[in-house]
Amino acid sequence: MNHTINTTQKTANATPLETGYNFAFLDEQTKRMVRRATLKAVAIPGYQVPFASREMPMPYGWGTGGIQLTASIIGQQDTLKVTDQGADDTTNAVSIRSFFQRTTGVATTEETNKATLIQTRHRIPEQPLTEDHILVYQVPIPEPLRWMEPRETETRKMHAHEEYGVMHVKLYEDIAHHGHIATSFDYPVQIAGRYIMSPSPIPKFDNPKMDNCPALQIFGAGREQRIYAIPPYTNVHSLDFEDHPFSVQTWDEVCGLCGAEDSYLDEIILDNEGNRMFVCSDSNYCQQRLKAGHAGAMTAPQGQPAATRTESNEENNA
Amino acid sequence: MHNLCSATQNVAAMPKKLWQPKVETEEHPLLTVNGVSKYYGDRAGCLHVSFDLYPGEIVGIVGESGSGKSTLLNCISGRLSPTYGSVNYQQENGDLCNVHEAPEHLRRMLMRTEWGYVHQHPRDGLRNNVSAGANIGERLMGVGMRHYGNIRSKATDWLERVEISKNRMDDLPRTFSGGMQQRLQIARNLVSNPRLIFMDEPTGGLDVSVQARLLDLLRELVAEMGLAVVIVTHDLAVARILAHRLMVMRGGHVVESGLTDQVLDDPHHEYTQLLVSSILQV
Ligand SMILES: Nc1ncnc2c1ncn2[C@@H]1O[C@H](COP(=O)(O)OP(=O)(O)OP(=O)(O)O)[C@@H](O)[C@H]1O
Ligand SMILES: [Mg+2]
Ligand SMILES: [Zn+2]
Numbered sequence: 001m002n003h004t005i006n007t008t009q010k011t012a013n014a015t016p017l018e019t020g021y022n023f024a025f026l027d028e029q030t031k032r033m034v035r036r037a038t039l040k041a042v043a044i045p046g047y048q049v050p051f052a053s054r055e056m057p058m059p060y061g062w063g064t065g066g067i068q069l070t071a072s073i074i075g076q077q078d079t080l081k082v083t084d085q086g087a088d089d090t091t092n093a094v095s096i097r098s099f100f101q102r103t104t105g106v107a108t109t110e111e112t113n114k115a116t117l118i119q120t121r122h123r124i125p126e127q128p129l130t131e132d133h134i135l136v137y138q139v140p141i142p143e144p145l146r147w148m149e150p151r152e153t154e155t156r157k158m159h160a161h162e163e164y165g166v167m168h169v170k171l172y173e174d175i176a177h178h179g180h181i182a183t184s185f186d187y188p189v190q191i192a193g194r195y196i197m198s199p200s201p202i203p204k205f206d207n208p209k210m211d212n213c214p215a216l217q218i219f220g221a222g223r224e225q226r227i228y229a230i231p232p233y234t235n236v237h238s239l240d241f242e243d244h245p246f247s248v249q250t251w252d253e254v255c256g257l258c259g260a261e262d263s264y265l266d267e268i269i270l271d272n273e274g275n276r277m278f279v280c281s282d283s284n285y286c287q288q289r290l291k292a293g294h295a296g297a298m299t300a301p302q303g304q305p306a307a308t309r310t311e312s313n314e315e316n317n318a
Numbered sequence: 319m320h321n322l323c324s325a326t327q328n329v330a331a332m333p334k335k336l337w338q339p340k341v342e343t344e345e346h347p348l349l350t351v352n353g354v355s356k357y358y359g360d361r362a363g364c365l366h367v368s369f370d371l372y373p374g375e376i377v378g379i380v381g382e383s384g385s386g387k388s389t390l391l392n393c394i395s396g397r398l399s400p401t402y403g404s405v406n407y408q409q410e411n412g413d414l415c416n417v418h419e420a421p422e423h424l425r426r427m428l429m430r431t432e433w434g435y436v437h438q439h440p441r442d443g444l445r446n447n448v449s450a451g452a453n454i455g456e457r458l459m460g461v462g463m464r465h466y467g468n469i470r471s472k473a474t475d476w477l478e479r480v481e482i483s484k485n486r487m488d489d490l491p492r493t494f495s496g497g498m499q500q501r502l503q504i505a506r507n508l509v510s511n512p513r514l515i516f517m518d519e520p521t522g523g524l525d526v527s528v529q530a531r532l533l534d535l536l537r538e539l540v541a542e543m544g545l546a547v548v549i550v551t552h553d554l555a556v557a558r559i560l561a562h563r564l565m566v567m568r569g570g571h572v573v574e575s576g577l578t579d580q581v582l583d584d585p586h587h588e589y590t591q592l593l594v595s596s597i598l599q600v
Contacts, residue, residue, distance in 0.1 A: 148445070161423040163430075165460025169445070169452050172459065175466055176449055176488045241466040 015101040024071040025103045030054055034072035034227070038218055041229035046191030047159070048142050053225040063096060063121055064222030066138035070119045073134065074100065079107045081115035086123040086264070086281035093121075110284050122185075124206040126263045126285040129215035131232060137200045139221040142228065144188045144198040164196050167239055175244055184249060190237045191230055204238065205248045205264045211236040253278040258289035259296035346408050348373050348514055348546050349394065354403035355570075356389050363389030365570040367403070373513065376540065376547040378561030378578065380554060380593070386570040387550040388518055394548065395435060395516040396425050410513060430460055434507030438519040440499035443506070444491045450477065450502055451487040457510040476505040480535065497528035501535065508539060515540075517549040521556055533559050554597050558582055566590045 022028065037051035056064040074080065080100055084093035088110040096119060097108050109115050112127040121138040129135060145155040148166040158164070167188055174182045187204035190196050199210060200219060210217060210230060217230040230236060240246040254261045256277035263285055265278040277298055280286035290299065347370035356363040364386035371377055379387045392398035394405050396417045405417040410432055417425060429435070437443035445453055454473040455463075463469055474484045480501035482494075491499050500520060507515060520536070521529040537560060540547055551557055557564055558578060565575040566587065574587040585591045 148447075157422070157426070161426055163426065163460065165430075165456055166445075168459040168464070169448055169456050172452050172455055172466065172469065173448050176451055176470075242464050243466050 015098060017105045018102045021103050023076075023104055024074050024100065025057070026054060026068065026071045030068075031072040034068055037227045038069065038072070038229065041218065041227045042216070042231050044195070045231055045234050046189075046195030046197040046228060048197075048226040048228045050225055051227050053222050056222070057099070058095070060223035061140065062092065063119070063138035065220030065224075065227070066119050066121070066136050066222075067096060067099070067220075068222060069136045069218055069220040069227065070100065070117060071103075073136075074104055074106060074117055076104070076106060078117045079109050079115050081109050081112065081118045082120075083110075083118065083123065083125070083282075083284075084121045086125075086266070087283045089283070111288070112284055122201050122203075123264070123281060124202055124209045126260075126280070126282040127288070129209075129213055131214045133215035135213075135215050135217045137202075137217065137219040139198070139200045139219045139226070140223075141186075142198055142219065142221040142224050142226040144196050159195060162194070164190075167196055168241070171239060171241065171244075175241070181240065181244055181246070187246075188239050190239060192234050193237070195228075196239070197228060197230075203249060203264055204246075207236070207238045207246070208248065251278060254296060255280045255286060255289075256296045256298040258286045258294045258299070260286065260289055260294070345372055347371060348375075348408055349548075350406040351394050352404045352406070354390065354393050354400045354405065356386075356393050356398065357401045362386075362570040364393065364567070367565075367572050369565065369572075369575065371514075371546055371548065373546055374544045376549065376560055376562045378557035378564045379548065379550045379567060380552060380557050380564060381567030382593075383552065385567040387552070387567055389570075390567070391516055391518055391548060391550045395433065396429065397435070407514075430457055431510050432513050434510075434512045434515040436500075436503055436507055436515060436517040436520045438522045440491065440496070440503045443503040444499065446491050449488045449490060450482065450494070453491065453502060453506045454509050456506065461510065472509060476509050479508075479539065480505040495528075497524055497532060500524065500532060504536065504539070508543065508545075511543065512545065514546045515548075517547065519551055520549065521551070521553070529556075536560065554582065554593065566593065 024031070026034070034051055037049045041047065041049045053064065054068060056067055058064060070080070080097065082088060082093045082097040082100070084090040087093065088097070100106065101108060112118065112125040116132055117134050117136065118125065119136040119138065124135065143155055145158055145166060147170065149155050149158065171181050171183065174180070184204050186198055186201045187207055188196055189199055189207060189210065199207060212233055212235065213230070214232050216232055219228045238246040249264070251265050253265060255263060255265060257279050260280055263280040263282060266281045267276055267278055269276050349371040351367060351369050354367045355365045367390055369377070379390060381387055389398065393400040396405070399418055407415045407417055407428065409415050409428070415424065415428065435443065445456065451470060451473040454476050455469040458469050458472060473487060477484050477487060482498055482501060486494070491502060494502060521532055524532060533556060539545070547560070549560060561578045563576065564578045564581045565572045566581065566589065567573065568589050574581060574585065574590045581590060582594055585594050
C-alpha cells in the first residue's frame with residue numbers, strides 16, 4: 001500500500017527519531033498481519049475482519065486500532081495528518097502525530113490536501129478527498145448490531161445471513177419517540193448493498209462524504225480487534241425509511257471566522273453572558289478559507305461587532 | 319400480506335371440523351416428524367417420536383415435568399438438533415425443507431417469516447429494550463418493509479387484534495402486565511402471517527382469569543388465520559380448549575396420541591388415565 005507522494009512539508013525534523021524501535025514501532029511481522037487483514041477488509045467492503053491487536057504504548061480508547069493501521073501502511077514517502085474531531089492540535093492528535101514523528105521520521109502536515117495518509121477520530125475532513133489519500137478511522141465500537149444483540153456469535157450470523165431488520169428497528173424507535181431519526185452520530189450505513197457498518201462516531205453530516213469517495217477508507221478498532229474498509233468509489237448508503245429519508249445536520253448560522261456555509265459547525269461559548277459563535281469543526285478547512293480571503297462575522301474588518309477573540313479560537317473548538 | 323390469502327384458502331378447503339383425521343384430505347402435511355430422538359449425553363430427552371402436522375391443525379403435547387415436551391418442541395422447531403430422526407417442512411413455495419439439514423440461513427429465514435415461536439416467559443420472546451410497536455414491526459422490517467407509516471399502521475392493527483390499546487404502542491414491554499406482554503409476543507409473531515406456530519406453555523406464568531382470556535384470543539386468531547400450532551402444556555384444560563390432537567409424553571416417549579376428546583374422555587394408556595383422573599379429582 002505504498003503510495004505516491006505529492007508534497008513534503010518537513011515538520012518532522014524538529015523531533016528526533018527514537019532509537020531501538022522498528023520503523024513505525026510495530027515489527028514487520030505484525031505489520032504484515034495487519035496489512036493482510038486490511039486487504040481482506042478491502043476485498044469484502046464493510047465486513048469486520050478480526051485481527052490480533054497488539055499492545056501499543058497507549059491505552060485502548062486512545063485510537064490504538066487506527067494507530068496500528070497507520071503504523072502498518074505508512075511509508076517513508078508518506079505525509080501524515082492526524083486529526084481529532086476536526087482539529088489537529090488536541091492532546092490526542094498531537095500525541096499520535098508525535099508518536100509517528102518519533103518512530104518514522106515521516107513528514108507531517110495539518111493540510112488535508114498535502115497529506116497522503118490521514119488518521120482521524122470523529123470527523124471526515126471537509127476538503128474533498130482524492131485517490132491520493134488514505135483515511136484511517138479510529139473506531140471504539142465496530143459492531144453496529146451490538147446494541148440489539150450482545151452475543152458475538154449471533155451478530156456474526158446476522159451479518160452472514162444479512163438479517164438486518166433490527167437496524168431499522170432502531171431507526172423506527174427514533175421516529176416513534178422523537179418524530180424524526182434522532183441518531184446523529186455513528187449513523188449506520190450499508191456498504192455496496194451488502195454489509196451494514198458502523199462509520200465510527202462521525203456526525204451523520206459526514207456520511208455522504210463516504211459514498212463513492214475516491215480515497216481508500218479503513219477503520220481500526222483496537223480493543224475489539226476489528227478492521228474494516230470502504231474501497232475507493234464504493235456505494236455507501238445511510239439507512240432510512242421511504243417516508244423518513246436520511247438527511248444531514250444543517251445550521252442557520254455560518255462559520256463566524258471564515259463564513260463557510262457548507263461545513264460542520266461547532267458551537268463555542270465566548271463568555272459568561274451567553275455570547276457564542278459557530279466555527280468550522282475542521283480547523284484546517286477554516287484556516288485555508290481564511291488564507292484565501294474569506295471572512296466571517298468575527299473576522300470581518302469593519303462595522304462588525306468586535307470579536308472577543310481571534311483566530312486562536314480554533315484551538316479550542318474540538 | 320401475500321400468505322394471508324393462501325391461509326384463508328386453506329381454511330376454506332378444509333373440512334368443517336378441523337380435527338377430523340387429515341388422511342381424508344388431499345393436503346400434504348406441513349410438518350413430518352420422523353423418528354426423532356434427542357439425548358443429552360446419556361440422558362434421553364425424547365425418544366422415537368413421529369407424527370404429521372397438517373395445515374390448520376393444532377397439536378398439543380402434554381405430560382408431566384421432565385417428560386420431554388420442550389425437548390421435542392425444540393427439536394421440531396429447529397432450535398435443537400435431534401440425535402436421531404428428521405423433521406421435514408413443506409414451505410409455502412411448495413419446496414420440502416429438511417429442517418436440520420437445510421442451510422442455516424433458510425432455517426433462520428423460516429423462523430422469522432413462515433414460523434413463530436411463543437415462549438413461556440414473554441421476556442424471552444420480546445425485545446425488551448424497544449417499544450411495543452417496534453416489537454411488532456421487527457418482522458416486517460426484517461422482510462424489507464421500509465415505510466414507517468405502513469409499519470406503524472400494521473402495528474396498530476395488531477395491537478388492536480391482541481386487545482392492547484394503541485396508545486401503549488410506544489411504551490416498553492416492561493411497563494405491560496404479564497398478560498399484555500404475552501399478547502404482545504403473540505402479535506409480534508403473527509404479524510408476518512406465519513403458517514406454523516410453536517408455543518411452550520404460553521399461559522404458564524399467568525393467573526387463571528388472564529389465562530382464560532388469552533386462550534380465547536389464541537383460539538380466535540389461530541382459527542381466523544388457519545394457523546397450524548404445536549403447543550406444549552402440562553395443563554390438560556388448556557389442551558382441551560385449544561388442541562385438535564394430543565400427544566401424551568412420559569419419560570421421553572409418546573405413550574398415547576389421538577384426537578383430544580378421545581384421549582381425554584377415553585384414555586387407553588394407564589399413565590394418561592392417571593393424568594386425567596388427577597385432574598378430575600381437583
Ligand atoms: N439442556 C439439557 N441438558 C441436559 N438434560 C436436559 C436438558 N434439557 C432437558 N434435559 C433433560 O431432558 C428431559 C426432558 O426435559 P424437558 O425440558 O424436555 O421436559 P419438559 O417436559 O419440557 O418439562 P417441564 O414441564 O418441566 O418444562 C429431562 O430429564 C431433563 O432433565
Ligand atoms: Mg418444558
Ligand atoms: Zn470556518
